[in-house]
Structures are given as C-alpha cells and as structure tokens.
Amino acid sequence: MPRARTSQQPSLSVRLLAWYDVHRRVLPWRAPAGKRADPYRVWLSEIMLQQTTVQAVAGYYRKFLARWPTVGALAAARQDDVLAAWAGLGYYARARNLHAAAKVVAQEMGGRFPGTAEALRALPGVGAYTSGAIAAIAYDEKQAAMDANAERVIARLYAVETPMPKAKAELHRLCQALVPDWAKAISCRP
DNA sequence: GTCCGGCTGA
DNA sequence: TCAGCGGGAC
Numbered sequence: 001m002p003r004a005r006t007s008q009q010p011s012l013s014v015r016l017l018a019w020y021d022v023h024r025r026v027l028p029w030r031a032p033a034g035k036r037a038d039p040y041r042v043w044l045s046e047i048m049l050q051q052t053t054v055q056a057v058a059g060y061y062r063k064f065l066a067r068w069p070t071v072g073a074l075a076a077a078r079q080d081d082v083l084a085a086w087a088g089l090g091y092y093a094r095a096r097n098l099h100a101a102a103k104v105v106a107q108e109m110g111g112r113f114p115g116t117a118e119a120l121r122a123l124p125g126v127g128a129y130t131s132g133a134i135a136a137i138a139y140d141e142k143q144a145a146m147d148a149n150a151e152r153v154i155a156r157l158y159a160v161e162t163p164m165p166k167a168k169a170e171l172h173r174l175c176q177a178l179v180p181d182w183a184k185a186i187s188c189r190p
Numbered sequence: 191g192t193c194c195g196g197c198t199g200a
Numbered sequence: 201t202c203a204g205c206g207g208g209a210c
Binding site: 017047049050051052053054091093094097124125126127129130147148149161 | 194195196197198
Binding site: 034051052053055056088089090092094134165 | 201202205206207208209
C-alpha cells in the first residue's frame with residue numbers, strides 16, 4: 001500500500017532548473033556560471049539557432065564572434081562580408097536582418113541593446129520567441145520563450161485541444177504562468 | 191522524401 | 201493568416 005504523501009512535489013520550474021544544473025551543456029554562447037551574459041552574444045546565438053541545430057551553429061558562432069566581437073564591429077562590416085561568413089547556414093534573410101539590426105543598435109542606440117523584451121522585439125529578425133529568450137537569458141526578465149516544441153509540451157501538459165496556431169496565445173499564457181520570479185537565483189547558482 | 195528549437199512580407 | 205526560406209538529419 002502506498003505511503004500517504006506528506007509533502008507535495010516541487011514545482012515544475014524547480015524540477016526543470018534542478019535538471020539544468022546537472023545536465024546543461026557547455027556551449028560557446030553561455031556565460032560561465034554566476035556571470036552575466038553579453039546581450040550581443042545571446043542575440044547572435046539566438047538568431048543563428050533559429051531553425052538550426054547547435055552543432056551547425058557552434059562553428060559559425062565562434063567565427064562571427066572572433067571577427068566581429070561587438071555589435072559595433074558587426075555594424076561596421078560590409079553586408080557582403082556578413083553574408084559570405086553566413087554562407088552554409090541557410091535562411092539568408094537572417095544574415096541580412098542581423099546586419100540591419102546591428103546597425104540600428106550601433107547607430108541609433110549608442111551600441112547598447114534594447115533593455116527589454118518588448119524593445120528587442122522591434123529589431124529586424126527578432127520575433128516573439130527570440131525577444132523572450134534574449135531578455136530571459138541576458139536580462140533575467142521573467143519571460144517565457146516558447147518555441148514550437150515548448151508549445152507542444154505545454155499543450156499536452158494542460159490538455160489544450162485548440163488547434164494550432166489558434167492556441168498560441170493561450171499556450172503562451174500558460175507557459176508564462178510557470179516562469180518563477182526567482183528563476184535567476186537558481187539558474188545562476190555556480 | 192519529409193521534417194524541422196522562427197521570422198517576414200503579402 | 202500563411203507560404204517560403206536553406207541546409208542537415210533521419
């Protein structure tokens with residue numbers, strides 16, 4: 001006979017963050033534990049990772065960062081050079097938007113990335129997912145960054161029957177409600 | 191041959 | 201609202 005439960009299970013976010021502490025991969029765009037992420041690096045990696053695997057991105061990411069270490073350097077590059085460096089990654093609109101956004105940040109924002117998800121969302125090539133991811137990772141904002149897989153997981157978790165893409169808004173609300181205020185205290189633990 | 195960890199333009 | 205975008209993985 002099963003023992004009566006005397007304590008309840010930790011929340012989903014607690015369990016996920018505990019898993020992350022043990023299993024997270026070492027990736028070139030991740031800041032060392034306890035250190036703050038550079039928004040330029042997070043942005044560059046997130047754009048490259050759109051529809052593209054970690055394995056395919058890693059080499060390109062290192063190459064871009066070595067050649068253009070700051071958003072100002074990237075903004076000063078010729079678009080032809082950016083596109084040539086991007087060759088092989090696919091979805092070349094990403095490279096054109098990357099360069100355009102770098103120019104906006106460098107020339108209209110003094111080289112500082114927008115400080116909120118909402119403001120990031122206005123940059124070319126930055127949509128709902130990417131703005132949330134950058135703000136969450138670089139600014140510790142309480143943002144749910146939902147990709148297509150997260151949408152499926154949340155839909156199953158909450159048995160949402162609404163077909164996609166109508167369900168997107170509801171799924172985002174459900175996911176946002178799972179994001180704890182104190183996520184940073186756990187995920188930044190050394 | 192099919193399917194992707196998104197965004198944009200129409 | 202949705203087709204199209206590129207290359208790799210299965």
